[in-house]
Amino acid sequence: xxxxxxLNGKKITREIEPDLLLIDFVRKEGCFSVKRGCETSNCxxxxxxxxxxxxxxxxxxxARADGQQVTTLEGLQEEAAEFxxxxxxxxxxxxxxxxPGFIMNALALFRENPEPGEExxxxxxxxxxxxxxxxxxxxxxxxxxxxxxxDKKRGVSL
Amino acid sequence: MITIxxxxxxxxxxxxWELNQKRMNRVIGGMLWVKMTKGNVGTVIDLSGxxxxxxxxxxxxxxxxxxxxxxxxxxxxxxxxxSGGAVxxxxxxxxxxQFRNLATVGGSVYGRFGFSDVISVLMVMDAYVExxxxxxxxxxxxxxxxxxxxxxxxxxxxxxxASFSYQTVRISKTDFPVLTCAAAVTDKDVRIAxxxxxxxxxxxxxxxQLAGLPVTAAGAxxxxxxxxxxxxxxxxxxxxxxxxxxxxxxLAQRTVLEAGGKAGC
Numbered sequence: 001x002x003x004x005x006x007l008n009g010k011k012i013t014r015e016i017e018p019d020l021l022l023i024d025f026v027r028k029e030g031c032f033s034v035k036r037g038c039e040t041s042n043c044x045x046x047x048x049x050x051x052x053x054x055x056x057x058x059x060x061x062x063a064r065a066d067g068q069q070v071t072t073l074e075g076l077q078e079e080a081a082e083f084x085x086x087x088x089x090x091x092x093x094x095x096x097x098x099x100p101g102f103i104m105n106a107l108a109l110f111r112e113n114p115e116p117g118e119e120x121x122x123x124x125x126x127x128x129x130x131x132x133x134x135x136x137x138x139x140x141x142x143x144x145x146x147x148x149x150x151d152k153k154r155g156v157s158l
Numbered sequence: 159m160i161t162i163x164x165x166x167x168x169x170x171x172x173x174x175w176e177l178n179q180k181r182m183n184r185v186i187g188g189m190l191w192v193k194m195t196k197g198n199v200g201t202v203i204d205l206s207g208x209x210x211x212x213x214x215x216x217x218x219x220x221x222x223x224x225x226x227x228x229x230x231x232x233x234x235x236x237x238x239x240x241s242g243g244a245v246x247x248x249x250x251x252x253x254x255x256q257f258r259n260l261a262t263v264g265g266s267v268y269g270r271f272g273f274s275d276v277i278s279v280l281m282v283m284d285a286y287v288e289x290x291x292x293x294x295x296x297x298x299x300x301x302x303x304x305x306x307x308x309x310x311x312x313x314x315x316x317x318x319x320a321s322f323s324y325q326t327v328r329i330s331k332t333d334f335p336v337l338t339c340a341a342a343v344t345d346k347d348v349r350i351a352x353x354x355x356x357x358x359x360x361x362x363x364x365x366x367q368l369a370g371l372p373v374t375a376a377g378a379x380x381x382x383x384x385x386x387x388x389x390x391x392x393x394x395x396x397x398x399x400x401x402x403x404x405x406x407x408x409l410a411q412r413t414v415l416e417a418g419g420k421a422g423c
Contacts, residue, residue, distance in 0.1 A: 018164055018165035019162035021193075042253060044256055054256045056256045060189065061165065105254075127332060
């Protein structure tokens with residue numbers, strides 16, 4: 001079957017099998033930030049945006065994305081770079097395997113709620129599993145990032 | 159691993175229903191559960207082109223299209239206000255935001271899964287399912303009906319004078335619940351729905367008026383103890399029947415008291 005998808009801002013038309021999952025579709029298109037983790041729709045590693053909403057690409061048929069906008073981390077370079085670099089500087093990640101999904105969902109949170117509290121962060125990111133950090137580093141990193149952004153907006157230099 | 163021979167986005171409900179009469183075919187909601195099953199599907203029938211992803215609120219009811227996502231239910235201000243936050247509380251622990259942006263209310267209710275937070279909270283409300291051919295059926299009745307090849311079109315919640323509460327116990331965040339408990343206090347009765355027993359959610363109405371109206375602490379305890387006696391539980395690797403029965407006592411009492419408090423009675 002033929003589908004049309006706007007992938008990272010670029011219109012593409014592809015012939016696909018009806019049971020092709022979106023994760024396999026975007027990886028075939030070179031979006032290797034999207035990774036397969038748990039296979040049980042639990043870990044958040046395969047997070048992409050479908051019409052700007054975070055979804056699990058491992059659980060969505062590519063056919064269902066026909067006519068819609070799909071964004072991966074590759075399509076959010078500018079938005080992701082600032083946050084990703086800050087998190088790395090904070091030492092908030094360890095092996096980094098969960099990072100693409102974690103960054104995607106954190107960006108989705110900032111778009112919905114630019115100034116989330118600690119509990120709101122924990123709740124929004126509950127669907128992103130990390131097996132080495134214990135989440136404390138990531139939480140600290142996000143809180144520091146938000147504080148830094150706030151200061152930056154107010155013109156405070158650090 | 160599931161294999162799919164054809165994908166069809168239905169143009170009408172009639173087309174979807176006709177396709178669904180073949181045993182090899184299957185309607186998909188969010189596809190989160192279907193994806194984890196094994197076997198071959200002839201045609202997957204996608205209802206996402208039928209405009210059934212809306213939550214409409216009128217003076218007397220909510221009409222929730224089968225393709226509305228659990229995240230839509232969680233975020234809907236009208237549902238939050240009517241349920242006193244109970245609907246949001248029932249949704250917000252289900253895996254993660256990305257999962258709830260895909261999972262549909264139709265898939266959750268049609269599946270009649272024992273672990274369903276969605277069914278548990280809806281069951282204490284005056285809720286109905288609208289089936290394409292089967293008409294409007296009370297949810298509590300639908301849950302125990304055999305699976306057929308009809309199509310669930312929407313969920314209807316009638317607005318009544320009632321207060322609600324919802325609580326669960328989970329071993330860890332985002333996991334399946336060990337037990338779910340929803341309570342409603344109306345001007346006529348007190349009712350609870352207990353799910354993840356691990357069987358399908360079960361509705362219990364306080365016909366003996368143990369909880370009292372207005373609800374009292376001693377009454378809520380008496381009703382909770384009665385609920386623990388009459389609601390069957392079972393063993394799974396998440397918890398024993400004995401543990402679940404104990405949890406019924408705790409959660410039923412807490413939810414009835416909370417709903418009673420919200421009702422101001």
